[in-house]
Amino acid sequence: MKLLLIMASNYFNTLVKFARAGLKRNDKVSIFFMANGTYCLLHDDVKKLAEEGAKIYYCAHNANQRKIEPQPWAESSSMYGLSKLISENEKVISLS
Amino acid sequence: MQIDRELDLKGEVCPFTFVKSKLIIEQMDKGQVLRVILDYKPSVENVPKSMEMEGQEVLAVNQIGENLWEVLVRKVK
Numbered sequence: 095m096k097l098l099l100i101m102a103s104n105y106f107n108t109l110v111k112f113a114r115a116g117l118k119r120n121d122k123v124s125i126f127f128m129a130n131g132t133y134c135l136l137h138d139d140v141k142k143l144a145e146e147g148a149k150i151y152y153c154a155h156n157a158n159q160r161k162i163e164p165q166p167w168a169e170s171s172s173m174y175g176l177s178k179l180i181s182e183n184e185k186v187i188s189l190s
Numbered sequence: 191m192q193i194d195r196e197l198d199l200k201g202e203v204c205p206f207t208f209v210k211s212k213l214i215i216e217q218m219d220k221g222q223v224l225r226v227i228l229d230y231k232p233s234v235e236n237v238p239k240s241m242e243m244e245g246q247e248v249l250a251v252n253q254i255g256e257n258l259w260e261v262l263v264r265k266v267k
Binding site: 153154155157158170171172173174175178 | 203204205208231232233235236239240243
């Protein structure tokens, strides 16, 4: 299954649990960080999720506003990119 | 290269940079080239990406000043 997690809050542990559960089921897991959720990009566990196979996207504008530096394991995206991801995935969970 | 339309988006940020570019390219004919001027780095990454997702052809992204870029897009569809 293609699973998209949208992270716009600080429910970080919930996000990690959802993502790991998806990866364990061999789901194709994508995570989109936006708004204050972009602060999670600073967390080591997000890098680990990327290494475990999750595809990481973030709103470049939201990250830039918060002075969060781009990470090589995360793909710069936008609200338009998010709209495409939503239409491409079978399940979407928004943590906001 | 012939530029058919030019859009100066200095001072604009996401998502308006893409939205305004999209509105202009919708008014253009297939094969025509739009030149978008940007001074916001996140938009320099994402306007071309979004244009490609829309099925348009991104011809080039060039830095033309200290904090200034041009994005050249050919309308395909």
